Amino acid sequence: GQQVMQIPQYQHVQEGEDFTTYCNSSTTLSNIQWYKQRPGGHPVFLIQLVKSGEVKKQKRLTFQFGEAKKNSSLHITATQTTDVGTYFCGIQSGTYKYIFGTGTRLKVLA
Amino acid sequence: EAGVTQSPTHLIKTRGQQATLRCSPISGHTSVYWYQQALGLGLQFLLWYDEGEERNRGNFPPRFSGRQFPNYSSELNVNALELEDSALYLCASRLDKLWNTDTQYFGPGTRLTVL
Numbered sequence: 758g759q760q761v762m763q764i765p766q767y768q769h770v771q772e773g774e775d776f777t778t779y780c781n782s783s784t785t786l787s788n789i790q791w792y793k794q795r796p797g798g799h800p801v802f803l804i805q806l807v808k809s810g811e812v813k814k815q816k817r818l819t820f821q822f823g824e825a826k827k828n829s830s831l832h833i834t835a836t837q838t839t840d841v842g843t844y845f846c847g848i849q850s851g852t853y854k855y856i857f858g859t860g861t862r863l864k865v866l867a
Numbered sequence: 868e869a870g871v872t873q874s875p876t877h878l879i880k881t882r883g884q885q886a887t888l889r890c891s892p893i894s895g896h897t898s899v900y901w902y903q904q905a906l907g908l909g910l911q912f913l914l915w916y917d918e919g920e921e922r923n924r925g926n927f928p929p930r931f932s933g934r935q936f937p938n939y940s941s942e943l944n945v946n947a948l949e950l951e952d953s954a955l956y957l958c959a960s961r962l963d964k965l966w967n968t969d970t971q972y973f974g975p976g977t978r979l980t981v982l
Contacts, residue, residue, distance in 0.1 A: 787969075788969060790969060790970050790971070792971075792973075798975075799955075799957055799973045799974065799975050799976050800910070800957070800959075800971075800973045801973065802970050802971065802972060802973075805969070805970050845909070845910065847969075847971065848969075849969040851923075852922075853915050853917070853922035853923035854912065854915070854923050855900060855912065855915070855969065855971065856912060857909060857910045857912075858909075859909045860909050860910075
């Protein structure tokens with residue numbers, strides 16, 4: 758079945774450093790969503806990417822969808838302690854299934 | 868607009884008991900998903916309901932079941948609870964697929980503890 762791999766699993770950065778997480782699919786995607794889950798919280802939708810090569814920005818967050826629509830990345834510039842949490846990508850897999858990447862847990866050291 | 872709501876917030880049961888978890892989707896959303904998130908782990912797909920029908924289920928035993936009501940709210944039932952069922956159970960809803968979006972909106976979750 759369709760799989761989505763997310764790397765890295767963990768990332769510790771110093772405050773002010775950049776951070777990137779990647780999602781790679783075994784098949785071409787129609788779209789991809791990104792979510793953030795704060796410690797003790799629930800996943801919150803961040804953004805959806807639909808078009809090949811699409812790049813979207815939310816303040817310090819930059820989201821990119823690969824040209825082949827098989828991979829995506831989330832990049833955070835100059836991390837802050839408020840960026841702490843786990844970042845998940847999510848994809849529609851078949852007609853009635855939605856799967857999440859394994860998540861990247863980000864820790865920001867002040 | 869109210870978000871996805873779940874009840875109860877916390878639930879403590881003993882092994883062998885049954886648990887019922889409830890979810891109300893965002894108004895207008897017809898699809899409801901259930902996920903299990905064990906401590907420190909990812910989101911494991913449990914069940915997907917759409918228009919009152921179970922559309923798909925993940926790799927969980929039959930003692931995990933549920934239903935969706937005419938008002939699109941949903942219930943997750945876990946029978947014969949086992950210790951490893953202790954987890955955060957998340958419900959998510961989605962706009963009708965005709966809107967061409969797969970975005971899911973999550974509720975705050977129910978923390979189930981099995982003793």
